[in-house]
Amino acid sequence: MTERPSIDFGHAAPRPAAAGPKLRPGKGLDVGTANLLSAVQDYEGNVIIKAQRNAFIDIEQNDFTRNMLTKMDVQYVVLNNKMIVIGDPAFDLANIYNRETRRPMADGMISPKEADALPIEKLLIDRLLGAPQVQNEVVYYSVPAEPIDADMNVVYHKGIFGDLLRKLGYNPKDILEGHCIVFAELDEDDFTGIGISCGGGMYNVCVAYKTLPALSFSTSRGGDWIDRNVAKVLGIKASRATALKEKGVDLRNPHTREQQAIDLYYREQIRYALAEIKKRFESSENMPQFPDPVDMVFAGGTSKIGGFIDVVKDELSRMQFPIPIKNVRRAEDPFTSCARGALVAAAADEDNPDE
Ligand SMILES: Nc1ncnc2c1ncn2[C@@H]1O[C@H](COP(=O)(O)OP(=O)(O)OP(=O)(O)O)[C@@H](O)[C@H]1O
Numbered sequence: 001m002t003e004r005p006s007i008d009f010g011h012a013a014p015r016p017a018a019a020g021p022k023l024r025p026g027k028g029l030d031v032g033t034a035n036l037l038s039a040v041q042d043y044e045g046n047v048i049i050k051a052q053r054n055a056f057i058d059i060e061q062n063d064f065t066r067n068m069l070t071k072m073d074v075q076y077v078v079l080n081n082k083m084i085v086i087g088d089p090a091f092d093l094a095n096i097y098n099r100e101t102r103r104p105m106a107d108g109m110i111s112p113k114e115a116d117a118l119p120i121e122k123l124l125i126d127r128l129l130g131a132p133q134v135q136n137e138v139v140y141y142s143v144p145a146e147p148i149d150a151d152m153n154v155v156y157h158k159g160i161f162g163d164l165l166r167k168l169g170y171n172p173k174d175i176l177e178g179h180c181i182v183f184a185e186l187d188e189d190d191f192t193g194i195g196i197s198c199g200g201g202m203y204n205v206c207v208a209y210k211t212l213p214a215l216s217f218s219t220s221r222g223g224d225w226i227d228r229n230v231a232k233v234l235g236i237k238a239s240r241a242t243a244l245k246e247k248g249v250d251l252r253n254p255h256t257r258e259q260q261a262i263d264l265y266y267r268e269q270i271r272y273a274l275a276e277i278k279k280r281f282e283s284s285e286n287m288p289q290f291p292d293p294v295d296m297v298f299a300g301g302t303s304k305i306g307g308f309i310d311v312v313k314d315e316l317s318r319m320q321f322p323i324p325i326k327n328v329r330r331a332e333d334p335f336t337s338c339a340r341g342a343l344v345a346a347a348a349d350e351d352n353p354d355e
Pocket residue numbers: 031032033034035036107108109177197198199200201202203222223224242245246247248299300301302303304305306335
């Protein structure tokens with residue numbers, strides 16, 4: 001076992017007991033490479049979402065920097081003698097210092113390269129979820145499905161976050177990220193259909209039949225993969241490629257050489273995910289029959305680019321897809337879909353505690 005780093009809370013210690021409307025027990029947590037989101041609901045059914053960048057930055061500790069952070073009203077913690085700023089403000093500071101933020105996760109999982117990942121995740125999650133409202137409150141947290149193209153250990157990742165949530169006083173239950181999309185977006189279809197979460201680190205696919213996942217997998221080609229490849233072919237930094245991509249590209253009408261490169265890698269990524277669903281669905285035993293056409297729903301930040309759904313339709317029209325598709329659509333709010341789906345699962349669990 002590695003030694004636990006000591007943490008002191010600096011300016012403005014986090015999270016006083018939550019004030020506001022009384023909340024129903026049961027929370028959802030989207031554990032993402034780029035963003036962490038929590039979802040709770042009050043007794044009127046209003047869903048409250050909180051989000052933070054899954055990032056941090058460390059700053060030398062001295063009077064000047066301490067005063068600066070206090071003046072900026074930025075919270076920090078002291079970890080191994082450095083001042084650490086977590087979440088969204090870490091991005092602002094990275095700009096001020098012209099540095100990159102540090103990332104506790106990479107490619108959908110806890111980062112093996114980041115020694116301080118765990119205490120940082122604990123702080124971020126504690127700040128998002130707050131204290132449990134009842135003893136052992138259920139929290140459903142999203143985990144990736146087994147990747148098809150990377151040698152990564154989902155079991156370890158799942159265990160680490162389960163342990164962390166238990167230490168915060170919760171009763172943690174893992175749920176596949178693609179399954180969360182099914183719960184959030186396919187309620188009118190008896191939770192039958194295909195949910196795909198297109199994130200920063202990966203795509204998470206779930207083919208579900210009457211709430212149960214029949215087929216699920218992940219690919220390690222998400223938004224970061226596009227940025228890396230676009231950066232390589234254009235000879236620019238990956239962060240510049242991210243900015244270009246998020247600035248409002250329309251895949252139906254790429255104007256510049258940069259936009260063409262983004263378009264090309266998007267098409268390849270979508271084709272790859274669809275081809276893999278086809279291959280696995282056709283080769284696996286015990287796949288459900290879908291007598292009626294089903295919806296295919298996309299969520300996650302990577303699905304936000306203009307023309308995304310058109311490219312999916314375009315690629316589908318070029319292949320013999322084994323599942324009859326009714327609608328191809330993007331979630332109304334692709335960014336919060338996973339957290340909302342995890343909350344649906346938590347609420348169902350709280351209603352039926354013995355199941
Ligand atoms: N408008 C946009 N157009 C294209 N891509 C975008 C846009 N906004 C955000 N993104 C991309 O979405 C990705 C982050 O999405 P999201 O927050 O769903 O990921 P995540 O859940 O943290 O990651 P993962 O699920 O892979 O662990 C980043 O690659 C980001 O560049």
